[in-house]
Amino acid sequence: MAQLQYDPTSADSILEYAKKLSGKSLSQAVDLTGVAENLKHKGDLGTMVERYFFEHTPPNNHDPDFAEAGVELKTTGVKKNSDGEYKAKERLVLTLINYMTLVDEDWAGNSLMNKCRLMLLLFYYYEQALPVYDRKFVFDPLLWSFPEADLKIIEQDWKTIQNKVNDGLAHELSEGDTFYLGACRKGSGGPKEPLKQQPRSPIGAKARAFSLKPSYINTILSAHATEALLLDNEQKVEAGLDVATFEKFKPYIGLTVDEISDMLDFHKQGKNDKGFYRSLTMRMLGTKKKVIPEFEKAGVELKTIRLTTKGMPKEDMSFPIFRYTDIVDEEWEDSTFFNKIEQKFFFVIFKYDDNGELRLHKVMYWNMPYEDREEAHRVWEKTKSQVIADKAEFLPKSSESPVAHVRPKGKNKEDKIPTPSGKMLTKKCFWLNKKYLAQQLKK
């Protein structure tokens, strides 16, 4: 047998090796030729991962799968809810409950925690139609142990279950008895399924397993999910984030806004729905939320742009407001504006056609060229020096720079903040000139 590519006695090494599965299915990660079709238990992805990916045989006792590293391997399914968030497909089964021995255990050193204290969680995207080995792992694997605070609850739950068995009520156990740790049904459930013996009662009890409830898994997920809305498509993962994004928009390119609205069942609310094109864009990306985690993580600034028939943006591009009292003490490289324009941008561009119909024109990534950032820097310094000179009413106009300017941005003209000298002026922000954007978009 070939040398293992990880150290089975080291949890970190196991985790690092497991990352090779990210974004792939088991069948993509290892060659299962001649294996998959002969499987008896096609439902057990965890066993297959252990055998064919880790090339490891778990111990035949109550120790964790990787006994020396103390790591228990778990695969668990996730799905998406209507908001595009990943949620647990179901509870995570930890280990079967042995009613006969449970009553003699103490929490200290109990067999459940002995096995599951440290778990390597592999989240795969649940698709019913696919065999388990073709389902993709959508996040990086997570090496996970219970936080102290949770462990208290788990301990109480464990004792609740133990007490019930001790009271001769194993057959009455239900998941609702407990909070995080559940005693879930395990087994076929059919009429022929043999009942389990319990120590304090002659009544047979159905097989149950210790499990973590879906809601609990969801909290683990949301903490871990630097989730990949775009990561669920294999070609995208292999080709990178940029291709992934283009693929997302491909079906909509060239369509009118009305057509896209109909497809996504999301329509403009009223004339003043100024966030509409952005919201629509988010829907095209598959979420109803405000942020795209992958963009967040990569620091990508999403902006929507509407072009006139002639290719001129309808509007300048705004950035967050600055405070007069802050900018005087700021250095360029600490400023919000600097930090924004340093980022990679992702433009979603709509364009009016000759019939006045707005269509999704194209999407593109964009970085602001260095010279232009220097020009923006100049505008920023000018702004700062004007505020210092107590001339905050007179800030760089769009006619003063080919790249950027300063302009009001507030709720209305009464929406004011103080200058260092105490004058109240309308809130303002930096803008990129639409003419400048027009030039850049042509490149």
Add this chain to the structure above:
DNA sequence: GCATGATCATGC
């Protein structure tokens, strides 16, 4: 038609 001023809906 352009530059500049003013404002809106949304979500946290």
Add this chain to the structure above:
DNA sequence: GCATGATCATGC
């Protein structure tokens, strides 16, 4: 209550 992204409005 307020920042944000974006759009609307107006005067020259």
